Amino acid sequence: MIKGREQTLARLSTLMQVGLSVACYWVVAWAVNTFLRPVSIAIHDNNTIYLLIIAIWYTLIKELNLGKMLRVKTYSELFAEYFALVVISSGLLYLGSLFLIDSVPTLILALFACLNLIMLFGFRMLSYRIFKLLRGKGYNTRNVLIVADDESYLHFIDRMLFIRDWGYNVWAIMSDGKQIKTKYESHVRVLHEHFQLSEIIDANVVDEVIYCKGKFDNEEVRALIYACSEVGVTFRVYSELLSVVSKQSHLTYFKELPFLTFSNTTKNYFALKVKELLDFLFSFFIVVLISPVLLAIAVAIKIEDGGSIFFRQKRVGLNGRIFDCLKFRTMVENAEALRVKLENLNEQSGPVFKIKNDPRVTRVGRFLRKTSLDELPQFFNVLKGEMSIVGPRPPIPSEVQQYKRWQRRRLSMKPGITCIWQVSGRNNIPFEEWMKLDMLYIDTWSLKLDLMLFLSTIKVVFTGEGQ
Template identity: 35%
Template sequence: MSFDRVRKPGNARTGSPTETAAVSGVAWAVKYHRTLLVSDALVLIVVLLLSTYLRFGADGGEAAVGSAEIGYLFVSVAVFVCWMAALGLYRSRDPKVVGLGADEYKRVVSATIALLGLLAIVSLLFKIDVARGYFALAFSLGVVGLLSSRWALRNWLTGQRNYGHFLSRVIVLGSSKDVGYVIGQIQKKSGAAYQVIGAALTGGHDMGFLMVGNNKIPLVSTIDTVVDAVKQLRADAVIVAGPVKGGSKFVQRLGWELEESATELVLATGLTSVAGPRIHSRPVEGLPLMHVELPQYSGAKHVLKRLLDVALSAMALVVLTPLLAVLAVIVRRDSPGPAIFRQERIGRSGEPFMMYKFRSMVQTAEDDLASLLEMNEGAGPLFKIHDDPRVTRSGRWMRKYSLDELPQFWNVLRGDMSLVGPRPPLRCEVDAYKSRVQRRLYIKPGLTGMWQINGRSELNWKDSVRLDLYYVENWSLTGDVIILWRTAKMLFKSQGAY
């Protein structure tokens, strides 16, 4: 893909109205869709040819169709066409889901599973005898190949967006408070697909711009003249941030006026703590109703989560046994005291449990705490300071890469903790919780979680609570796998670990 010019790295989420990314809006969506189409096709061609070769060798083999026989080359062509069609029917290349979140990956897997089921039914009805080994190879390799290629392209897309490419140019409309919040969230998310080129406020404003963080967002229009601003600035979308004067009638009229310019209309819901999978729209006699599923804290999904915890924690303990032994020796030789540090933490439903870590501080750390309270840099009730004098030499590098937390796999196997969940709190922290924060205790604390992949100790208390509560109400097995993957990458960056 070629670009007219390249911007220097920086904050590509906001820009002046005259700045134009090389590829934006509909243009980037079309180009990226084509890229995904070609990538999916190449992956499936390689996978199907490789599966045929591994199962049948160079001869290719033949499948029985009733009383006739056809070569697996023709079978592969049929599977290829159906697989590509399934990916299309499940809208796995939809610009609204690609490049951000887990929905793109879910659709790829769902399309593949649906196709596998359909082929099984067709084979049974029409008495097509296809080798199970061929299907097993093709679909397992296919899922891995498709997900890997989507992941690689997503990383490439994120990199391009950091340079200002492949961003939809948007104008955010609403009150100054709502507009500021929406733009702030767009700026925080590195994978966000929007470049804010201006704001349209419902009320008056003394200056010609709105300050959001360190960025000046130009005020390009009022809500009554936003359509003219869209045409003049070639915006790809208008985001309505919160309620506006005129309500649904204004939004309906705005949508009609934007039809001529093919500009998208995006409504920012006030349900900021509710994830997309919990929201379902259902029209009733022309009235669009939004259904929000209530969080579930028991049931089959939690049983599957526990099975995943047991399997992965047991595997980790077996594989990491030599490393755990070496670390234990290092801790014992580095400073007096036991290798394992035991501390009471509060788990699900307020139940206390003993959490295990490699000791990273001197043995008298708890007694020395009182003299350090004035130096506290932690968030809320947490106690944290950079260059804590109680941390040992081995403790510093173990904390940097979270090696001190490896014994918590035993807590996960025992059932005290989960692989993914809120941060395990101390009793003194729980005693200081307000009623809303108590919801943290609705599920088991985690070895890792949203706090781990979003800055760890650098998070302020408000953001830490917000992330934990969001996870408690919106967690999913797919989301857990993504958090585990991102945690593995974070270990090498050591951001916020001290």
């Protein structure tokens, strides 16, 4: 029932987006002809354009799955998807118009692309927001059974339990892990693993089963898949291996036997060069644009205690390169000397030193940290080629010396001003999970991911979620 309803809504959403795109072109063509400059376009040419829009937009929305009802997706990821849709579809529309009709002014097509992006993203964001509000009130929810152990990614389970607008109701957790029981049995029923999943599904309302054990058991997963598929229950698997599988593997066959093949292919050189170029251009633009803000912050720091404006700290960059990382000074001048007296108050695990209410932070510094404005001088590091806008945060040398060997892989990519950790809870995430998030970024890196993380960072800055 739920699946059929969501498919119907997806089709309706697709048709509405196509209709909205046609309306956008009509509005732009009318506005240009009426107000900007008279352009004579034959009626049959306009009809051809409308048919092209219907065909191209419907096909791409279906292929990119942009009609699907969303449950878990960030607005930045949504914007990136619609940006790609409009760029590709507008390019195809332009090529189609060259071959099928006499001429369509480039101005009309450019304005149409801009309006189309605004309207489609606005429509999708509004509908997504409405469904999130409805799910938060208990409508259109799916009952979920989570199979976990003490090695599971607990941050994911926390989100499934406490983010109501995702529309997932965690009916139970199946686990014998002591940590799982201690942490979650006061919030949700915790079932022993000796129960048969097929019997649980048959006796209760379960829409999805999510397997997220840290210790992957092939036989167990195979049995669970069969138990779910027999009665039409959705089965999902989370594994850290999947982040590598999705990017560094392909399926091959030896006669009829399937093999998952991993190959040490070289990095996408072209995409990395595009990333470097965009880093430089965007950083230059930002520095010029916000120069009055930089000056105002510098004056505020100077007025408060008369000390230095910038804080320079040795950081470890790409493959171990040492550089001076710039920040606006947010602490008292002798902060490093005072750290020794505060070591026992450290709230972060591992080699990182973090205190939520650090007494060394100044009044101006507290505001700068809350809004993440203290990071702005690092755009100068980006211009020098020492950092990127998006990438794992650069550690200090003493932290790197305490890294486990697998954690050193985070140095294999140029450090950045922001990354997954910055938009996922910061100090609320333990050190080990922070490192895993950086590995996830490296293994799944793409220009699209950088765009999503950058947009999410802007949200953190404007909502004051920094620490």
